[in-house]
Amino acid sequence: MWHPILSATEVEPWQWHLLDSGSRPYAIIVALEIKGERGYRAVTWAQHSSERELLGYYRSLKAAVEGAHRSYIAAHARQGPVNGKR
Structure with a gap:
């Protein structure tokens, strides 16, 4: 079974880019530590x-990869109610 983590490429230690089918990045995941707790931050990809x-x-x-992938998919979906009903 495919999982979006398979599209994650570690570009430097503790930083991953999620790549679409054309090998273009669409999200960045970074490992971090805040007040002694370790976790991950997900952001959309942009050059700057x-x-x-x-x-x-x-x-x-x-979880970070799943959340970023869900956002990516949602950005490509038509906005509005389910099945186009109004």
Whole structure:
């Protein structure tokens, strides 16, 4: 079974880029420590960090990748009610 973590590429220690089917990055996951707690921060990919949007903070890499991938998929979906009903 495929999982979005398979699209994660470690670009430097503790930093992963999630890549789409064309090998273009769509999210960045970074391991971090805040007040003694370790976790992961997910942001959208952009060339400049000022253009990135926070997707969330997570306690595991798997959860961070899932959250970032869900956001990526949602960004490509048509907005509105289910099945186009109004």
